[in-house]
Amino acid sequence: xxxxxxxxxxxxxxxxxxxxxxxxxxxxxxxxxxxxxxxxxxxxxxxxxxxxxxxxxxxxxxxxxxxxxxxxxxxxxxxxxxxxxxxxxxxxxxxxxxxxxxxxxxxxxxxxxxxxxxxxxxxxxxxxxxxxxxxxxxxxxxxxxxxxxxxxxxxxxxxxxxxxxxxxxxxxxxxxxxxxxxxxxxxxxxxxxxxxxxxxxxxxxxxxxxxxxxxxxxxxxxxxxxxxxxxxxxxxxxxxxxxxxxxxxxxxxxxxxxxxxxxxxxxxxxx
Amino acid sequence: xxxxxxxxxxxxxxxxxxxxxxxxxxxxxxxxxxxxxxxxxxxxxxxxxxxxxxxxxxxxxxxxxxxxxxxxxxxxxxxxxxxxxxxxxxxxxxxxxxxxxxxxxxxxxxxxxxxxxxxxxxxxxxxxxxxxxxxxxxxxxxxxxxxxxxxxxxxxxxxxxxxxxxxxxxxxxxxxxxxxxxxxxxxxxxxxxxxxxxxxxxxxxxxxxxxxxxxxxxxxxxxxxxxxxxxxxxxxxxxxxxxxxxxxxxx
Numbered sequence: 272x273x274x275x276x277x278x279x280x281x282x283x284x285x286x287x288x289x290x291x292x293x294x295x296x297x298x299x300x301x302x303x304x305x306x307x308x309x310x311x312x313x314x315x316x317x318x319x320x321x322x323x324x325x326x327x328x329x330x331x332x333x334x335x336x337x338x339x340x341x342x343x344x345x346x347x348x349x350x351x352x353x354x355x356x357x358x359x360x361x362x363x364x365x366x367x368x369x370x371x372x373x374x375x376x377x378x379x380x381x382x383x384x385x386x387x388x389x390x391x392x393x394x395x396x397x398x399x400x401x402x403x404x405x406x407x408x409x410x411x412x413x414x415x416x417x418x419x420x421x422x423x424x425x426x427x428x429x430x431x432x433x434x435x436x437x438x439x440x441x442x443x444x445x446x447x448x449x450x451x452x453x454x455x456x457x458x459x460x461x462x463x464x465x466x467x468x469x470x471x472x473x474x475x476x477x478x479x480x481x482x483x484x485x486x487x488x489x490x491x492x493x494x495x496x497x498x499x500x501x502x503x504x505x506x507x508x509x510x511x512x513x514x515x516x517x518x519x520x521x522x523x524x525x526x527x528x529x530x531x532x533x534x535x536x537x538x539x540x541x542x
Numbered sequence: 543x544x545x546x547x548x549x550x551x552x553x554x555x556x557x558x559x560x561x562x563x564x565x566x567x568x569x570x571x572x573x574x575x576x577x578x579x580x581x582x583x584x585x586x587x588x589x590x591x592x593x594x595x596x597x598x599x600x601x602x603x604x605x606x607x608x609x610x611x612x613x614x615x616x617x618x619x620x621x622x623x624x625x626x627x628x629x630x631x632x633x634x635x636x637x638x639x640x641x642x643x644x645x646x647x648x649x650x651x652x653x654x655x656x657x658x659x660x661x662x663x664x665x666x667x668x669x670x671x672x673x674x675x676x677x678x679x680x681x682x683x684x685x686x687x688x689x690x691x692x693x694x695x696x697x698x699x700x701x702x703x704x705x706x707x708x709x710x711x712x713x714x715x716x717x718x719x720x721x722x723x724x725x726x727x728x729x730x731x732x733x734x735x736x737x738x739x740x741x742x743x744x745x746x747x748x749x750x751x752x753x754x755x756x757x758x759x760x761x762x763x764x765x766x767x768x769x770x771x772x773x774x775x776x777x778x779x780x781x782x783x784x785x786x787x788x789x790x791x792x793x
Binding site (some may be wrong): 468472497531534535536538 | 747
């Protein structure tokens with residue numbers, strides 16, 4: 272059987288390749304015939320309104336659709352390896368070191384009764400045999416790169432002791448500490464203040480510069496996509512209506528829905 | 543121009559981890575007739591606390607609030623309820639501010655019936671209001687969970703307008719909505735302001751929205767008003783460090 276470790280050598284394969292993907296919940300298709308490709312180190316923004324299927328697509332790639340959801344047509348390849356064939360142990364080994372994920376509310380996705388440090392050790396030790404000291408050093412180094420001064424205090428904190436913005440940075444740190452090649456981010460800044468949002472977005476771009484991580488970010492904030500993405504995919508009612516470079520799609524939209532979406536974005540006039 | 547709302551030296555403190563924390567530190571401002579005033583700032587700066595004190599959902603510790611020239615901060619009982627003829631609120635998540643077991647139409651009619659209007663009259667008025675906020679009359683028969691966020695927010699605006707208030711306070715009223723829906727709600731608010739000469743206090747953290755909708759804006763930071771002016775003045779020529787950061791954060 273084709274396992275992931277053998278196919279990692281296919282260097283020329285796209286980082287992520289969706290081919291005519293249809294995703295259904297309870298046998299009802301919610302995403303139809305979706306195809307897109309990501310190059311290593313590329314940032315892809317997936318935009319669209321609530322219920323358009325944006326999050327479903329990245330959940331499918333991560334194998335997080337749950338009991339009721341399934342990819343009913345097409346294939347999803349990560350570096351030439353069909354992730355839909357991955358099961359159990361194989362999938363577990365991929366999630367983390369290969370494909371990482373940041374959720375909208377990291378604070379809620381962490382265990383409330385254990386501090387950040389313990390949860391960090393647990394997650395890293397699932398994938399690598401390293402000393403706790405080394406994990407700690409790597410985490411502090413990442414906090415340092417995000418220009419957070421009191422990393423040691425953050426590690427000792429419980430999720431509820433940290434602000435929303437701080438928890439999101441913890442989410443980025445915990446995903447990046449395994450140095451994934453591909454990072455999925457589902458509305459990572461939507462619950463944050465604008466000032467904090469701007470910082471988190473800059474930090475994510477910085478992570479790409481440092482580690483060459485490809486990022487697929489789901490958001491409804493066109494400003495975020497415009498700032499950080501190379502390519503943008505616009506979804507509407509489960510269909511990919513427009514897909515291309517940020518320049519083409521945002522500054523020269525072709526489809527009626529994209530025009531409406533871009534037209535709805537309120538712009539600040541700085542004079 | 544007539545002053546609808548005047549706030550003088552409003553202050554409120556809370557206990558946070560057993561330490562006294564000043565949420566709103568003696569702020570003063572006014573809202574004129576037909577004006578849309580924006581109140582911006584980051585989470586925890588005291589915007590929503592201010593809104594709650596103005597609408598008497600939270601007691602102010604110091605300061606005075608004048609609504610149409612009358613002092614309202616010490617009113618109780620029936621007299622307190624009376625202020626809601628003049629001031630109404632629209633919240634961030636409309637689904638949460640409607641009774642889940644009540645149809646939207648009944649939710650909108652409730653305040654009018656409480657004001658002594660007959661059911662028949664209230665129903666006619668409710669249908670007019672639904673039309674004003676561009677909702678199909680069929681939505682009156684739906685429950686909050688059966689409609690989208692944008693439709694529910696329109697119903698919440700209709701409900702706020704039912705008693706013909708002189709001021710509506712919108713606390714992050716468009717923040718939870720999709721951009722396309724937000725654009726529609728913004729157009730609706732502009733239309734209502736034009737047609738009804740409505741005064742609005744718009745609380746949000748989106749400077750682009752403020753620039754689009756407001757006549758004047760206050761920037762709040764750590765419980766104080768740090769800057770005030772027309773949105774163009776403030777955005778194009780910010781004076782305070784915090785305001786500059788806020789503007790630079792708009793991507």
